[in-house]
Amino acid sequence: MKAKFNLRNPLINGPIIRNIFGIGFYRAIGVLTNFLLVGLIYRYFSDDVLNGIWLTIFSILTWITFFDFGMGNSLRNKLTESISKNDIKLSNMYISTTYILMIIPTIIIIIGATISANFINWKKIFSVNGDLISNEYLTLFICVVFILYSLNFYFSIIFAILHAIFKSYLITGIQALVNVINIIFISVLYLLDVDDLILLGGIYIGTSVVVLFITTLLIFKFNKQNLSLSYKFFNKSLIKDIANVGFKFLILQLAIIVLFNTDNFLISRYIGVNQVTPYQLINKLLSVNTIILGIVLTPIWTKVIRDTSENKFNENKKTLLKLLVVFSILVIGVIILGLISPLILKIWVGSNILVSNKLTIFMVLFTIIHMWCNIFQVILNGLSKLNIQMICYGMAAITNIPVSIYLVQHTDLGVVAIILGTIFSLVVPAIILPIYTVRYFTKI
Secondary structure (H helix, E strand, C coil): CCCCCCCCCHHHHCHHHHHHHHHHHHHHHHHHHHHHHHHHHHHHCCCHHHHHHHHHHHHHHHHHHHCCCCHHHHHHHHHHHHHHCCCHHHHHHHHHHHHHHHHHHHHHHHHHHHHHHHHCCHHHHCCCCCCCCCHHHHHHHHHHHHHHHHHHHHHCHHHHHHHHCCCHHHHHHHHHHHHHHHHHHHHHHHHCCCCCHHHHHHHHHHHHHHHHHHHHHHHHHHCCCCCCCCHHHCCHHHHHHHHHHHHHHHHHHHHHHHHHCCHHHHHHHHCCHHHHHHHHHHHHHHHHHHHHHHHHHHHHHHHHHHHHHCCCHHHHHHHHHHHHHHHHHHHHHHHHHHHCHHHHHHHHHCCCCCCCHHHHHHHHHHHHHHHHHHHHHHHHHHCCCCHHHHHHHHHHHHHHHHHHHHHHHHCCCCCHHHHHHHHHHCHHHHHHHHHHHHHHHHHC
């Protein structure tokens, strides 16, 4: 007799599987729309220098996402624990306290960025020569995008709540929706032959701000857990609890910023802004594998927190083994994608972008090491083992920029020196984190 396919099987309808398939579906749309968006923006600018400035600025803007003092991830961990214990009142206290506290860094970033931007020679920072673009224009552009991006990361607190209630797939759905809207607006600008950094930045980030604001209102109105946001739930006694975990996440995230978000700036400063585009294109292409791994890892973080709170330590061990199988498959995918990258890049951006074989090889190696580290980082995040990560990634961050600059100045590797410096820096977490994790599990 043939086995019947049971739709009520908890493996099929469980939150982990639902999230993986949901995230996979929306992420596929997100990847496709992001590729279209990157290609569209590349065509939008009439000069590689403008495109390089755009890529560099938005790489730097990613940094301020982490200036919530780690409270977003702290909320994610604390909220998951309180919801698993069905303590709705405590959950609402964590939510409301975090939202109110986040107002402080948001205001600080907006004021600090708009004031300091006026005292910086941005043309020198981005190595822009001639009269292509004025320093005053660049200053205004940076002020506009920093203000909008600050609002964007404030409303992104809703992501922590969605993670905690096993609705992570909605996050990728929101991001895909923002991409679609941006493609429509930027296509109109392209057809109208409008070539303006400030207008593009306003539309690109402003769309996300509006969508996140509307999403926040809808989630708090229709969530099934009776979660709510109100000043009456603000609890001073929780500040230390949130800030404690948040500070550790902040240090860890700042270290990761240095590792993964300073490359564009280093290339612009020490090699040339025109080299940012080919570097970013091959990086984004190979990051498809990192994105796939991220689809699996996203609900795993919440699962590890839940299993740990319920003392299901064997489940965590099984989870790690399954992740290593996924990693092995993705390594093969990275190598294949690296081999066919010239053809894909030609189709993608519609122009002859020169990406050396050496850069592709080292970018493949970087992607593999990055994925390896991500697996153990997520497991340790769920276990709230942040100290060992702070040490490892702290050491990596300290060495990354000096090593990269040294290689640029003392070798003829060019842009390859930048990614090689990052690879060298990742050796510490790539070795120490797996050893720590395995030893932790063997002691349980």
